[in-house]
Amino acid sequence: MTHRNPQANAFSYNSDSVGLAEHPSWVTPTDDQQLKIPVRTGVALAIGVLLWLGPYLGLVGVLVPQQVARIDPAHKTADIALMSTVAMIVSTIANVIEGGLSDRTRSRWGRRTPWIVAGSVGTFVCMLFWAQCTQVWQVVLSDSVYMIFLNMIVAPLIAVIADRTSPKYRGTISSVYALGNSAGQYGGQMLASFFLPIPKTGFVVMAVMSLLSGPVAALILREQSTKGMSVPKVTLRTFSDNFVFPTKHVRDYYLALFGKLCMQTASFAISGYQLYILTDYILLKGKTLQGYVSAISMIMMVTAIVLCIVAGPVSDKLKMRKMPVIVSGILIALGSYVPYLTHEPYIMLVYALIVGIGMGMFNSVDQALNIEVLPDPRTAAKDLGILNIANNGGQVFGPIFSAAVIQYFGYRGIFPLAAGLALMGVILVFFIRKVR
Template identity: 30%
Template sequence: MAFGFATAAVFVGWYGPLQVLLARQAEGVDGAGKEAVLALVAAAGALGSMVANPVWGALSDRSGRRLPWVLGGAVAGAGGLVLLGTATSTAGMVAGWVGVQVALNAPFAALSAVIPDQVPENRRGTVGGWFGLAQTVGIMAGTGLALVGGTVLSGYLACAAAVALGVVPFTILAKEKVPSRQSTKVKKTPDFRWAWVTRFLINLGNAIALLYLLYYLKDEVRVADPDAGVFLLTAIYAVALLSTVVAGGALSDRLGRRRVFVCAAGLVMAVAAVLLAVWSTWTGAITAAVVLGVGFGAYTSVDFALVTEVLPTAADRGKDLGVINVANTLPQVLAPVVAAPLVALGGYPVLYMVAAVVGVAGSVLVFRIKTVR
């Protein structure tokens, strides 16, 4: 339970800004160029995250501790959110969001490594499901907290409080069980690289699709209250995810198979992107949220379990999971580069069709992994 609270807290700190606050802030900084401002801020933050995650993971490996990195990173991240809430320029937003991303990757890197530290391989699908569930709770809570008080600053303050308080129970109650640095067992296979490529492509497809969700609802679907629309879609997505995130991981454990679940889940997520491309209505957006939640639920739990089974060495789990997590953050750097010209040249239908194609490519390539069934 405490582990779930800590995980959710980190995702509150990320997704309150990503789902609502950064977009609203960008619009206040430059209403006419809001897409470009948001793209720059999101890309800079993702770049900071991409560098920070493996570094924090390696430091937690070498220190033989996970808990100090969880607490210290969360406190620093909460402070960064408060400062970000006061930014009134593009430069201020970039600096603040990079700081938040760098700080919050410390607890995320440590929390990710706790599962392979303490959970046997044949139960990691189930535990990965609970890990994914906690992330979803954090995304939903962050979106809701971002709307507290009605102002950008009040939203940031609410998210900061949740981040700082949410990790406290875990750091008090959890026990350390970090592998010895003397571990010599090393897996020398290309599967680690293929796991990275698969995750990168599926996450790139999602990042392309979700970056401009607020603007899609406002400008394409023409929802009267796009902020509330984002929150409602997030809630619908979360409920749909609940139907598969734990069940998918548990079924994967029972059958002893990972790849087919990852492939199927990725294809379902690609269908959600196609729906957004061809059905630009509020009903279409709701349907896509349901489909995306069903697919991403199974993907989150099973892909995490798969990745933990191809890590090169137990002694470097934190660092290696950090490298894998680059496949989550690098798409956030590249998505603005890809998405902005796609929207400018072909509009949202082209944007979402490209997202679907990229996701399908990642889904199929999972079968290049040979040492996991």
């Protein structure tokens, strides 16, 4: 779906930099105006997401579960579920408000830069405090405040794809973004595993990486000033447009939202308890445990990166978004189910291989699909922020559902749960109409 702005037709826009002086940064270029792949945009997005997502998942996937297990070993699964639930509530509110404010920001540094820089500084400070927690309530509080600052990076940064990329290049740029996403998602956990013997040092390393995320991305992006951007006064109507869930032309938008939520929940139902699955279901410990955490992360990172390189450009060439997402969901379901068959250690490597392929394909095309179902390009950051709630929601609902299943069926019950959720996501995406 291409959104055209009559004002934009008067300008020539053929790369990241050519025409920027003439082309308003808040007007999305059309296919005719953007003659080259916006390489700098892709590089900024990949580095930006790598530097915020890697530390985040390194913490919540490895170091924080270890921290919680040390503080309260008898209730560790319930504690993680509580932390995730509170973080989800905070993140949902922060995503909508900060994304909406970002859409309306007029500054000499652009719409997105002030937010992603401020968010990076805030996450850095939060992680340093987080490392010192000795009570469960302190862990929950640290995570919640951290989510406020993290969403200052997440919602504005992902909106850059809609700001600066024409429809014909969205699959490719989404793939570049997914490269950073995959490297952060799995590389962060692999890096964190090396700090299991020295967790406080790990927190500091992750904090420094997060601190670099916004400033590095901003330096590469070099956003135009938005001082000349027209921003409507806040009225009941503009408040509804900018700070409330969209209500018009939203059928495909919400199908994409809930389809994404199901697939992310499937992914995090397993990865959110990966450390406990390896210790309590696969029965690993010591250096063998550390080795498997690293091996699983490496396999998923490599397979995801390979698929990211291939899937997005192929999606652009075939002009297809929906079908690659459906295929990826089926692979995620299949890979999630295989550990149900045995608790031999090798099965987690098989899981990593299949799910890594599926997640690589999903991440590389999903953002392009999301942008093409947006109800209004003028509120891109807010609406993409709401779609990002599916990521946060997956990180919350996955551990919550898994905790309930573990209580009644043990760790083995997680795997059919995750497979079923992924297939539910496939069904929802299948019913999207406006995108092939």
